[in-house]
């Protein structure tokens with residue numbers, strides 16, 4: 001927490017700003033509960049002492065890769081650090097063993113290549129730049145070394161990047177626990193291939209996200225004694241059922257309906273000859289047949 005006693009005339013501080021959330025400046029005057037601040041935008045504002053936070057004037061301009069290294073762990077300090085890193089194309093930052101991801105809204109294939117997976121495999125946590133592969137690797141190694149199941153929780157608001165991050169985690173775990181080439185499709189391949197199917201039936205375009213997951217997902221990946229993937233289970237819950245019959249413009253229904261309409265005539269004929277049913281328990285059941 002910020003210590004308000006650090007605030008004196010001449011101190012570098014953060015204060016709330018209606019346009020940019022937080023703005024930095026220098027304290028000109030302290031009047032009891034109020035502070036006059038000369039902001040970096042050129043404005044002079046008066047703010048309540050309780051809403052002013054000290055700024056670390058010596059913080060590196062490119063930010064720090066772990067927020068626990070920040071001198072002040074308050075909202076403007078955290079946001080400024082994430083912003084500085086984002087400007088340097090660093091979308092991931094640690095807070096201890098938590099990974100914070102800032103959605104880049106652009107493809108960054110170099111971040112998720114096979115070469116990156118090789119690098120993170122077995123690397124000490126914190127040795128390399130913050131990355132979902134590091135989180136997956138740490139969980140995998142703890143499971144192997146301690147023999148205890150591990151869980152990775154991915155959370156954030158709609159459009160934050162949970163689905164994309166989860167796919168990266170699953171890709172890395174499939175890479176770590178994958179078997180050598182075998183006949184047919186391996187379990188890890190099947191896990192990864194289940195994503196497009198689940199997304200077709202449970203994702204839709206919303207005002208916040210063109211591919212918003214309208215259901216929760218619990219993915220369980222089982223490993224054998226040798227650390228190889230032996231099985232997997234995907235449980236879905238809380239599907240937003242009302243979207244099937246009620247959508248407000250410009251949102252859309254579930255992707256599967258549009259895929260069906262866009263499908264070549266012969267596939268459409270097969271599907272509509274069969275049944276596309278919303279089962280009573282809220283799960284979709286796609287039955288193909290005549």
Ligand SMILES: Nc1ncnc2c1ncn2[C@@H]1O[C@H](COP(=O)(O)OP(=O)(O)OP(=O)(O)O)[C@@H](O)[C@H]1O
Nearest residue numbers: 105106107158159160161162163164209211212213
């Ligand atoms: N790491 C990333 N790299 C590139 N693009 C990303 C990344 N993370 C998210 N995005 C972009 O942001 C969009 C929204 O991300 P995503 O679907 O993962 O959000 P979400 O948190 O799962 O949202 P919801 O809760 O609505 O399902 C993606 O479709 C993708 O275009």
